[in-house]
Amino acid sequence: MATRSDLEHLEGLDQYKYGFRDPDVSVFKTRKGLDEEVVRQISAMKDEPEWMLEFRLKALKHYQERPMPQWGGDLSKLNLDDIYYYVRPAEQEGRSWDDVPETIKETFDRLGIPEAEQKFLSGVGAQYESEMVYHSVQKHLEEQGVIFKSIENGLQDHVDMFREYFGTVIPITDNKFAALNSAVWSGGSFVYVPPGVKVELPLQAYFRLNVANIGQFERTLIIVDEGAQVHYVEGCTAPTYTTDSFHSGVIEIVVKKNARCRYTTIQNWSTNVYNLVTQRSMVSEGGTMEWVDANLGSKVTMKYPSCYLLGPRAHGEILSMAFAADHQQQDTGGKVIHVAPNTTSKITSKSISKNGGRASYRGLLKVHDGAKNSKSNVVCDALLLDEHSQSDTYPYIEIDENMVTIGHEASVSKVGEDQLFYLMSRGLSEEEAITMVVSGFIEPLVKELPMEYAVEMNRLIQIQMEGSIG
């Protein structure tokens, strides 16, 4: 039975320099399946205040009562009883390097990922050398008054702020999986940026090195105070191998007056994973929220980053890309809700389907009565690379205000014969030519990624196009 709190253990990890976990620490995980007892154990493990336990229990109840969604990706084979809902992070059973699929290893090599990092990404190593960098970044942030901690530490150290915002952007009742996450959340980030502070370096969850951040039910809360600015990056292009077959995250972001936040996700889960995520931001007067969302992996992803434009002149933007190959289902898009007048929004969705993959755009544009002079533009482009693949568009548009400007464009294309011939006439092979057209297709999104991600992304597309990825 565990003796140390999850929290202490996380701090202990920060002291590790090289390699391997302390064999004396006992293993803890709840039994399979989910009920009240499991939730109580989780809360106890984390040494949480009473109100958080109550929150979790309330969420559990709602989760149990709420039916499975009948739309979106195919969840029929997802067995929710066959899952461990909590495993203490450092004790996640060390996987042997031999167990990691060859295709994953090959991709790492092709992407030029150093070996130690490869092991980390595969959940094999317990440690990752970016720790040094992490600490110096932390120091710099602290000097500015920026808080960037694990969500657990956020709760413990900043309980008042935490309680004020937690669960307010995405309530328990929002959807079945938000309820689930609210009951069993573990791992994730807590970020607070004080008024007027502009954080220049993107905050990267990846750098936080914790296996906890690849947690199944991660929960992130970001608060950007008035006039502040921050860019948060999550995930990485390298395929993240995990035997966890189900990931259900919740990301809540509060953008205050004239503040600005960008949240970038690059998701490349191995293709055994169901990835169901609820992401939402509340944007106040003059604030800006930008979601940059690249979905490459997983078996099924359902994800619709959202912006609620609550104050005048708030701006929301969603730039989404989905690549569905070999029977993957990417059901992605975004939602924008215009509540206040003079608000603006833009949704750009680029989806690519190949080899029987299915990429769908699902989006909601809602304009409330009173949101005068709002402007919104939605562009969804689909690229089908062969006859086996599929792309669907489900745009929901609900406009309750007359004085608005709304645009919606959708296109479906394949790689043009003329384009192919033109590129090949310059010496590019057919495969190189198609890859080039695909890269050009997603360029509007890749352009917005931090440099090293953009480079990796292009390389990854090349590899995906060769069809060698597992």
Added chain:
Amino acid sequence: MSDALTIRDLHVSIEGKGILKGVNLTIDQGEIHALMGPNGTGKSTLAYALMGHPNYEVTNGEAEFRGKNILELEPDERARLGMFLAFQYPVAIPGVTVANFLRMAINAKRKQDDPDDKGISIPEFRKILKQKMDLLEMAHDFAGRYLNEGFSGGEKKRAEILQMATLEPRIAILDETDSGLDIDALKIVSSGVNALSGSDLGVLIITHYQRILNYIKPDFVHVMLDGRVVESGSSELALHLEEHGYDWVREKYAEEPLKA
């Protein structure tokens, strides 16, 4: 091994309809040939067929370059062998910059010569690209634009010649490169071609009009009619056509029975 492009009795159809009916033409290294003729006689068809466009079906005849039967090669293989086609209507490739595209094309060729090649270094590439852009009097930021997207007609043609300059082919086919160009653009494009010409390059200029031939002096001029090259001569022939049009050609060859 000759670097001449040799075309013998070439017959080409599109969707079953015969367009080229026995073209004979040889373009040697260091030579500039002009191919003229009225619309619809098959000039562009020849260009596309030589480059290997899948819609163009070769029904008879041969085409050889550097000892290879190019009709058996894919378009990219022909390109890497040293053939280049400056398109009349270059297609746009959204999201792909001119620079990126050229670098990929250079690397494709390098990899053919050496499978282990790691690709041209960025500084080296930048240097070459700047050089070529200066040659064609193009602003350097042009390289950052998406290939052919939103380009004016003149820009497209200059971009084609920029590609030719960067890829340094041995045979260049210019398909109506002069169409849509004003005098200034025409002069620049022509001087670009002239700068690239020399003993290593064979050029085939396809055009209706004499005008470009004022700037790029051809060694040989051919006239195409009804899918065949019917007249060949020196640059004088072009001047003659300019003055007298194509009617005399039509009359002359309408008298002769069509050869099998």
